[in-house]
Amino acid sequence: MRILLSTYGSRGDVQPMAALAVALQAIGAEAVVCAPPDAEFASLLDRAGVTLVPAFSSTREWATKAMASPSTFDLPRRAAEIVAAQYDAIGAAADGCDMILAAGLFPSTAAACAVAEQRGLRYVYATFCPIWLPSTHHLPHTYRGHALSEDAPDIQTLWAENAQTMQTIFGGGINDHRVSIGLAPVANVREHVFTDHPWLASDPVLSPWEATDLCDVVQTGAWILPDNRPLPADLLAFLDAGAPPVYVGFGSMPMSAAQDAARVAIDAIRAQGRRALLLRGWAELASIDDRDDCFVIGEVNQQALFPRVAAIVHHGGAGTTTAAARAGTPQLVVPQIGDQPYWARRVAELGIGAAHDGPVPGVESLSAGLRTALAPETRERAAALAGTVHGGGATIAAAMLVAGIC
Known part of the structure; x- marks a missing residue:
């Protein structure tokens, strides 16, 4: 059996697909991943031993442009472009x-769905967070320029509005392309x-799915890729040179709304009497001086x-949140x-940490959050929860795919 795993998004979209591919290969299936060609x-x-077939373009280039000027970003037009380009790449x-099996940005999953439909292939849609799926237990995601009705009689009505909003934003490009390839x-x-x-x-501990008549969901557990890489020698030396530092990393977020994020973070961490460890990431975090209480790293084994x-x-990506929870770290x-x-x-x-109010941290607001995160009771709760967060979701999903449970 040969299974295509298709995604378009950030590392948080690609890494779970690598985990699922490894799990599929472990039970004798062949897995190919179509993902952005970012280095x-x-x-x-x-590293995972998985074949990559490149998606139509780099995610970093696309995301940086989208987040730099969100008010002028033409989502319907760009979505239509992604559908057509991804259809060719996924095909x-x-x-x-x-x-x-498709995950990631909605236009990309729509393209994967069209490829599967045209070729008569089995198709599975997957997501890494429950908020995207219709439920009576949470509100729909709000798209720019499409606020939820304040006078809706019930949550079902809001989800019906969400379907219409998505039709307005994505439907034109998706349907124009479907018609162009002979689909209705x-x-x-x-x-x-x-x-x-x-x-x-x-x-299911971090993000439980509650049963609802709006959507029949299969929750497999998180798809986690085992990582056996050693930490770099210079990082180990920094870790061994003092008390555990506070890690700061925003992954695939350019942090265009918080240009001074590194300085704010370092100042807030120092105010707590702690050392700082910065992940460079897409935000290009860097040290603000030559003091030895701050160390900057590239991508490492979390x-x-x-x-x-x-x-x-x-930043609150699904992958980083899960990795931190499994580590038992606030x-x-x-x-x-x-x-x-x-x-x-x-x-x-x-109770395993704190949520910052809004996307732009200041020294005072970040310091308040750090006080909560660094409190002994928070560490105790994080350590206790760690043992309940499991890493076998990819194995479960792989077995289901091979068995045809989809």
Whole structure:
């Protein structure tokens, strides 16, 4: 069996696909990943021994432009471009495949759905956070320029509005492309792409799915890629030279709304009497002086690093939140976009850290969050929760795919 895993997004979208591919290969299936050709993603998949077929373009280039001028970003037009370009890329990757599992940006999953439909392949839609899926237990995501109705009689009405909003934003480009390749247009693109049986690849302790008649969801658990890489010698030397530092990393977030994020973070950490460890990331975080209490790193093994730090300050991506929770290390989440406010809220609700109010941290606001994250009781709760967050979701999902449970 040959299975195509398709995604377009950040590292948080690509790494789970690598985990699922490894799990599929372990039970004798062949897995191919169609993902953005960014060097960091290519390196990740290469380390995992997974074949990469490149998506239409770099995610970093696209995301940086989108976040730099969100008010002028034409989402319907750009979404239509992604559908058409990804259809070609996914179509090339799907040669010889028996099925497609798709995650990531909605236009990309719509393209994968069209490829599967045209070729008569099995198709599974997956997401890494429950907020995107219709439910009576949470409100729909709000798109720019499409606020939720304040006078809606119930949450079902709001989810019906969400379907219409997605049709307005994405439907034109998706249906124009469908017609161009000989497929019929669809009246509800959300329902068509998500299918009536979507998969949720998140940990049920961190993000439980509550049953609802709006959506029949299969929750597999988080897809976590084991990482056995040693930490670099210079990083180990820094860690061994003093008390555990506070880690700050915003991953694939350019942090265009918080240009002074490194200075703010370092000042807040020093105010707590702690050392700082900065992940350079897409925000290009850097030290602000030559003091030896701050160290800057590139991409490293989070699974090895996170248990060795005092707290983890991050943007609230699903992958980083899960990795920090599994390490038993307190978190301070500074959410930027998408599902990140959800993860920030869950960290606070579980008592394993703090949620920053808004995307732009100041020294005072970050210091307040750090006081909560560094409190002994927060560390105790984080350590206790760690043993309940499991890493076997990819194995479960792989077995289901091979068995045809989808």
